[in-house]
Amino acid sequence: MLQNLCQKMFGRSLWVYHANSGGCNGCDIEVLNVLTPYYDAERFGIKLVGSPRHADVMLCQGPAMRATAAALRRAYEAMPAPKLVFAIGSCACGGGVWFDTYSVLGPVEAVVPVNYYIPGCPPRPEAIIYGVAVAVGLVDKKVAPVQFRQAPFPIPRYHPEDLRGSGELVVYEKAEKV
Amino acid sequence: MSVLSKVKETLVCLRAGRVTLPYPAQPRPTPPAFRGRPIFDAAKCTGCAGCANNCPAREILIIDLCQEIRILQYLGRRCTYCGRCADVCPEKAITMSREFETASGRSADVQQRLDLFMSTCQRCGRCFKEPSLLEQLKLKGYRLDDLQHERWIFRAHAYLPGDPVVDDIPLELD
Numbered sequence: 407m408l409q410n411l412c413q414k415m416f417g418r419s420l421w422v423y424h425a426n427s428g429g430c431n432g433c434d435i436e437v438l439n440v441l442t443p444y445y446d447a448e449r450f451g452i453k454l455v456g457s458p459r460h461a462d463v464m465l466c467q468g469p470a471m472r473a474t475a476a477a478l479r480r481a482y483e484a485m486p487a488p489k490l491v492f493a494i495g496s497c498a499c500g501g502g503v504w505f506d507t508y509s510v511l512g513p514v515e516a517v518v519p520v521n522y523y524i525p526g527c528p529p530r531p532e533a534i535i536y537g538v539a540v541a542v543g544l545v546d547k548k549v550a551p552v553q554f555r556q557a558p559f560p561i562p563r564y565h566p567e568d569l570r571g572s573g574e575l576v577v578y579e580k581a582e583k584v
Numbered sequence: 585m586s587v588l589s590k591v592k593e594t595l596v597c598l599r600a601g602r603v604t605l606p607y608p609a610q611p612r613p614t615p616p617a618f619r620g621r622p623i624f625d626a627a628k629c630t631g632c633a634g635c636a637n638n639c640p641a642r643e644i645l646i647i648d649l650c651q652e653i654r655i656l657q658y659l660g661r662r663c664t665y666c667g668r669c670a671d672v673c674p675e676k677a678i679t680m681s682r683e684f685e686t687a688s689g690r691s692a693d694v695q696q697r698l699d700l701f702m703s704t705c706q707r708c709g710r711c712f713k714e715p716s717l718l719e720q721l722k723l724k725g726y727r728l729d730d731l732q733h734e735r736w737i738f739r740a741h742a743y744l745p746g747d748p749v750v751d752d753i754p755l756e757l758d
Contacts, residue, residue: 446604496641499691500662503641513661515691524687525621525694527664532605532612537687539608547688554626556701 419451420538423461423485427478427514429468429502432528433495437465439531447535450542458484469497469510470517482518490541493520494534496527619665620683624658624696628677631656631700632712635669635678644669647731651709654702657731660686660694 426434440447441454455461458481470478482491491514493499498514505512514520524537539545569576605612614620631654636644641662648654670678686694702711 444603444605445607449604496662496664500641500643500659502662503664505641505662513691520691522687522689523661523691523693525661525663526684526686527666529687530614530684532607533684533687535607536685540687540689544608547693548683549686549688549693551692551694552624552696553699554624554697555699556626 418462419453420463420490420542421453421455421461422463422465423455423458423481424465425458425467425478425481427466427468427474427517428471428509429495429497433467433498436528436531436534437467437494440534445531445535447538450538450544452538458482459486461485462488463490463492464518465492465494466498466514466518466520467494468514469501469505470512470514472509472511475511475517478514478517490521491518492522492524492537492541494524494526494537495529496525499523499525502527614682614684618682618684619667619680621660621663621665621681621686621694622658622667622669622678623681623683624656624698625677625679626698626700628675629656629698629700630675630677631702632674634672634674638668638672640664640666640668645731645734648702651704651711652702654700654711655731656698656700657734658696659734660696661691663694 424434424437439445441452452463458464462485464482464485466478468474482489493514496502498520501510501512504510511517522537522541524534526533529537536545540547631646633646633654633656636642636646636656641664643659643661643663645657645659646654665680667680670676670680688694704711
């Protein structure tokens with residue numbers, strides 16, 4: 407168990423490239439916070455590199471914008487083949503608060519395929535570490551879609567044709583369902 | 585001199601101790617004022633759609649399937665955790681939890697969907713009072729949200745290309 411974990415931890419290092427395609431710098435600050443000695447992402451082998459040609463992972467912040475979409479696409483295509491893309495923050499995951507403005511094309515997945523989503527505005531540094539740990543396989547993901555129903559659908563209704571009997575004793579067949 | 589400086593350096597390092605946070609191995613408590621993802625309580629929700637009208641990111645979609653069934657869907661991808669929905673909710677059905685570990689490989693994992701049963705008025709047959717003309721201008725047409733394609737329709741004058749979702753209502757998009 408521990409060996410498996412260690413192999414997963416130290417088996418290969420993730421070199422990350424940090425691409426901001428028009429965010430507000432909130433997520434940038436949190437990502438740089440992760441790389442400080444307090445959070446110490448280098449114990450997972452995560453290292454920040456300056457060029458997408460050296461990188462395994464692209465950390466995307468900010469929505470896909472009209473001005474930067476082509477550059478983001480080029481940076482993605484410049485990465486060598488086994489590559490991961492993390493969408494960090496609400497803007498990269500879903501387009502952000504200004505998702506419907508002229509200059510915003512939408513989430514980052516409109517331009518590059520995204521492998522992991524880390525929502526938050528900005529996400530905590532722990533949330534980013536958690537997302538990386540989910541990707542590496544250290545922890546399991548905790549969220550799942552929730553659906554709740556207050557009433558069965560279709561709603562049972564009163565139908566006069568379900569009335570049985572005649573005269574004084576008239577019984578409605580599906581009385582407990584109404 | 586150099587040996588002394590090394591000893592001094594060692595002492596400084598020893599005094600500092602370990603500063604790295606052992607986060608994924610140990611849980612990390614959040615501060616009490618932290619706003620994580622909102623949790624929708626279906627038992628308390630009355631379906632007034634105040635959250636959908638006040639969400640700045642328009643992440644809460646509402647559609648009325650019929651007079652009695654209203655679907656409220658929280659997508660959560662571009663939610664900024666501002667807490668406005670929790671503030672505006674009259675029944676306190678939305679609570680901002682302190683849960684931040686929402687990273688996953690699918691963006692649909694954070695969504696919540698409530699199928700609400702709406703009681704109707706005995707006289708008029710509606711769930712709520714119909715908004716006046718002035719209020720209709722302020723509303724963004726949440727009743728025509730397109731849940732299938734997870735998008736919302738905010739103006740009533742443009743025509744939605746493609747198949748209409750509800751046959752008798754012409755769905756409209758900006």
